[in-house]
Amino acid sequence: MLQDASQALIVIDVQYGFMPGGGLPVADGDAVVPVINRIAPLFANAVLTQDWHPADHVSFARNHAGMQPYQTLTLPYGEQVLWPMHCVQGTPDAALHADLQVPQAQLIIRKGFHRDVDSYSAFVEADRQTTTGLEAYLKARGIRSLYLCGLATDYCVAWSALDARAAGFEVTVVEDACRGIDLEGSLARAWEQMAAAGVQRVQSAELLATAA
Protein backbone atom coordinates (compact mmCIF):
# COMPACT_ATOMS: atom_id res chain seq x y z
CA MET A 1 0.00 0.00 0.00
CA LEU A 2 1.33 3.39 -1.03
CA GLN A 3 -0.49 5.62 1.32
CA ASP A 4 -0.04 5.76 5.08
CA ALA A 5 -2.43 6.26 7.97
CA SER A 6 -2.23 10.06 7.75
CA GLN A 7 -3.74 10.03 4.25
CA ALA A 8 -7.28 9.49 3.04
CA LEU A 9 -9.13 9.13 -0.24
CA ILE A 10 -12.22 11.34 -0.41
CA VAL A 11 -14.72 10.11 -3.02
CA ILE A 12 -17.15 12.90 -3.90
CA ASP A 13 -20.74 12.19 -4.98
CA VAL A 14 -20.30 9.10 -7.18
CA GLN A 15 -24.09 8.77 -7.40
CA TYR A 16 -26.52 7.88 -10.16
CA GLY A 17 -27.89 11.44 -10.08
CA PHE A 18 -24.62 12.69 -11.60
CA MET A 19 -24.25 9.88 -14.13
CA PRO A 20 -25.57 9.98 -17.71
CA GLY A 21 -29.33 9.47 -17.35
CA GLY A 22 -29.37 10.90 -13.83
CA GLY A 23 -31.14 14.00 -12.52
CA LEU A 24 -28.08 16.25 -12.99
CA PRO A 25 -25.96 14.34 -15.48
CA VAL A 26 -22.26 15.10 -15.75
CA ALA A 27 -20.92 14.25 -19.22
CA ASP A 28 -18.89 11.03 -19.07
CA GLY A 29 -19.52 10.92 -15.31
CA ASP A 30 -19.55 7.14 -15.17
CA ALA A 31 -15.98 7.07 -16.51
CA VAL A 32 -14.69 7.96 -13.04
CA VAL A 33 -15.86 4.68 -11.50
CA PRO A 34 -13.18 2.31 -12.90
CA VAL A 35 -10.48 4.92 -12.26
CA ILE A 36 -11.51 5.32 -8.62
CA ASN A 37 -11.70 1.53 -8.28
CA ARG A 38 -8.06 1.28 -9.45
CA ILE A 39 -6.67 3.84 -7.00
CA ALA A 40 -8.87 3.02 -4.00
CA PRO A 41 -6.80 -0.03 -2.91
CA LEU A 42 -3.84 2.33 -2.35
CA PHE A 43 -5.62 3.90 0.60
CA ALA A 44 -6.19 2.52 4.09
CA ASN A 45 -8.56 5.40 4.83
CA ALA A 46 -11.48 6.44 2.66
CA VAL A 47 -14.53 8.66 3.03
CA LEU A 48 -17.45 8.83 0.60
CA THR A 49 -19.81 11.76 0.19
CA GLN A 50 -23.40 11.63 -0.97
CA ASP A 51 -25.52 14.57 -2.12
CA TRP A 52 -28.75 14.06 -0.17
CA HIS A 53 -31.53 16.57 -0.76
CA PRO A 54 -35.14 16.84 0.42
CA ALA A 55 -37.53 17.13 -2.57
CA ASP A 56 -38.30 20.76 -1.66
CA HIS A 57 -34.61 21.74 -1.64
CA VAL A 58 -33.69 25.36 -2.36
CA SER A 59 -31.21 24.37 -5.10
CA PHE A 60 -33.88 22.89 -7.37
CA ALA A 61 -35.19 25.21 -10.11
CA ARG A 62 -38.62 23.56 -9.87
CA ASN A 63 -39.01 24.95 -6.34
CA HIS A 64 -38.82 28.57 -7.61
CA ALA A 65 -41.70 29.87 -9.74
CA GLY A 66 -40.63 30.84 -13.24
CA MET A 67 -37.02 29.68 -12.86
CA GLN A 68 -35.24 27.23 -15.14
CA PRO A 69 -32.33 24.90 -14.41
CA TYR A 70 -28.88 26.50 -14.69
CA GLN A 71 -30.21 29.99 -14.02
CA THR A 72 -28.78 31.77 -10.97
CA LEU A 73 -30.76 33.08 -8.01
CA THR A 74 -29.61 35.30 -5.15
CA LEU A 75 -30.33 33.62 -1.83
CA PRO A 76 -29.64 34.99 1.68
CA TYR A 77 -26.19 33.32 1.62
CA GLY A 78 -25.29 34.44 -1.91
CA GLU A 79 -25.54 33.35 -5.53
CA GLN A 80 -27.02 29.91 -6.09
CA VAL A 81 -27.07 28.04 -9.39
CA LEU A 82 -30.48 26.38 -9.76
CA TRP A 83 -30.20 22.74 -10.75
CA PRO A 84 -32.55 20.12 -12.12
CA MET A 85 -33.93 17.95 -9.34
CA HIS A 86 -31.28 15.43 -8.32
CA CYS A 87 -30.22 13.11 -5.52
CA VAL A 88 -33.47 13.25 -3.54
CA GLN A 89 -33.13 11.37 -0.25
CA GLY A 90 -33.90 7.68 -0.53
CA THR A 91 -34.38 7.61 -4.31
CA PRO A 92 -32.33 5.51 -6.78
CA ASP A 93 -30.98 8.82 -8.17
CA ALA A 94 -29.26 9.43 -4.80
CA ALA A 95 -27.74 5.96 -4.54
CA LEU A 96 -24.00 5.47 -4.85
CA HIS A 97 -22.98 3.82 -8.15
CA ALA A 98 -23.27 0.06 -7.65
CA ASP A 99 -19.92 -0.60 -9.38
CA LEU A 100 -17.98 1.69 -7.04
CA GLN A 101 -15.59 -0.47 -5.06
CA VAL A 102 -14.25 1.28 -1.97
CA PRO A 103 -15.19 -1.34 0.64
CA GLN A 104 -12.76 0.06 3.21
CA ALA A 105 -14.63 3.40 3.30
CA GLN A 106 -15.17 4.25 6.94
CA LEU A 107 -17.59 7.16 6.70
CA ILE A 108 -20.27 8.40 4.32
CA ILE A 109 -20.89 12.12 4.66
CA ARG A 110 -24.34 13.14 3.46
CA LYS A 111 -24.68 16.79 2.48
CA GLY A 112 -27.30 19.18 1.17
CA PHE A 113 -29.95 17.86 3.54
CA HIS A 114 -30.82 21.29 4.99
CA ARG A 115 -33.74 22.50 2.87
CA ASP A 116 -32.63 26.14 2.67
CA VAL A 117 -28.88 25.68 2.14
CA ASP A 118 -26.99 23.88 -0.61
CA SER A 119 -23.66 22.18 0.08
CA TYR A 120 -21.21 21.57 -2.75
CA SER A 121 -18.43 21.19 -0.20
CA ALA A 122 -17.95 18.10 1.91
CA PHE A 123 -16.76 20.39 4.71
CA VAL A 124 -18.85 23.59 4.94
CA GLU A 125 -22.32 24.25 3.52
CA ALA A 126 -23.00 27.07 1.05
CA ASP A 127 -23.88 29.53 3.85
CA ARG A 128 -20.15 29.22 4.68
CA GLN A 129 -21.12 28.70 8.35
CA THR A 130 -22.66 25.28 8.80
CA THR A 131 -20.12 22.48 9.09
CA THR A 132 -20.68 18.90 7.99
CA GLY A 133 -18.35 17.67 10.74
CA LEU A 134 -15.86 16.18 8.27
CA GLU A 135 -12.93 18.41 9.27
CA ALA A 136 -13.26 17.44 12.92
CA TYR A 137 -13.62 13.76 12.03
CA LEU A 138 -10.49 13.69 9.87
CA LYS A 139 -8.42 15.63 12.41
CA ALA A 140 -9.60 13.40 15.26
CA ARG A 141 -8.31 10.44 13.25
CA GLY A 142 -4.91 12.02 12.61
CA ILE A 143 -5.49 12.41 8.87
CA ARG A 144 -3.53 15.28 7.33
CA SER A 145 -3.41 14.63 3.59
CA LEU A 146 -6.39 14.15 1.30
CA TYR A 147 -6.74 12.77 -2.23
CA LEU A 148 -9.99 13.90 -3.87
CA CYS A 149 -11.86 12.31 -6.75
CA GLY A 150 -15.42 12.12 -8.05
CA LEU A 151 -18.07 14.53 -9.35
CA ALA A 152 -18.15 17.23 -10.36
CA THR A 153 -14.65 18.68 -10.66
CA ASP A 154 -15.74 22.31 -10.81
CA TYR A 155 -18.40 22.18 -8.10
CA CYS A 156 -18.34 19.62 -5.31
CA VAL A 157 -14.74 18.47 -5.83
CA ALA A 158 -13.34 22.01 -6.14
CA TRP A 159 -15.32 23.43 -3.21
CA SER A 160 -14.26 20.48 -1.07
CA ALA A 161 -10.62 20.89 -2.10
CA LEU A 162 -10.62 24.62 -1.31
CA ASP A 163 -12.27 24.11 2.07
CA ALA A 164 -9.84 21.30 2.88
CA ARG A 165 -6.91 23.63 2.14
CA ALA A 166 -8.50 26.34 4.30
CA ALA A 167 -8.77 23.77 7.11
CA GLY A 168 -5.04 23.06 6.83
CA PHE A 169 -4.99 19.72 4.99
CA GLU A 170 -2.60 18.82 2.20
CA VAL A 171 -4.86 18.32 -0.82
CA THR A 172 -4.37 16.51 -4.11
CA VAL A 173 -7.04 16.15 -6.80
CA VAL A 174 -6.76 13.08 -9.02
CA GLU A 175 -7.77 14.72 -12.29
CA ASP A 176 -8.75 11.73 -14.40
CA ALA A 177 -10.81 10.35 -11.50
CA CYS A 178 -13.07 13.44 -11.81
CA ARG A 179 -15.37 14.92 -14.47
CA GLY A 180 -16.67 18.49 -14.65
CA ILE A 181 -19.93 20.24 -15.47
CA ASP A 182 -18.20 23.32 -17.00
CA LEU A 183 -20.92 25.93 -16.80
CA GLU A 184 -19.67 29.13 -18.52
CA GLY A 185 -15.99 28.48 -17.93
CA SER A 186 -16.41 27.10 -14.42
CA LEU A 187 -13.97 24.22 -14.97
CA ALA A 188 -10.95 26.38 -15.89
CA ARG A 189 -11.86 28.82 -13.11
CA ALA A 190 -12.00 25.99 -10.56
CA TRP A 191 -8.53 24.71 -11.53
CA GLU A 192 -7.13 28.26 -11.26
CA GLN A 193 -8.63 28.70 -7.80
CA MET A 194 -7.39 25.30 -6.66
CA ALA A 195 -3.87 25.95 -7.97
CA ALA A 196 -3.80 29.35 -6.23
CA ALA A 197 -4.82 27.65 -2.98
CA GLY A 198 -2.01 25.10 -3.23
CA VAL A 199 -4.10 22.11 -4.32
CA GLN A 200 -1.93 19.54 -6.12
CA ARG A 201 -3.13 17.94 -9.35
CA VAL A 202 -2.12 14.39 -10.36
CA GLN A 203 -3.22 11.66 -12.74
CA SER A 204 -4.22 8.22 -11.46
CA ALA A 205 -1.34 6.64 -13.45
CA GLU A 206 1.17 8.69 -11.46
CA LEU A 207 -0.29 7.45 -8.18
CA LEU A 208 -0.33 3.86 -9.38
CA ALA A 209 3.24 4.09 -10.69
CA THR A 210 4.61 5.27 -7.36
CA ALA A 211 2.83 2.35 -5.69
CA ALA A 212 4.18 -0.26 -8.11
Ligand SMILES: [Zn+2]
Ligand atom coordinates in the same frame (compact mmCIF):
# COMPACT_ATOMS: atom_id res chain seq x y z
ZN1 LIG B 1 -27.02 18.80 -5.08
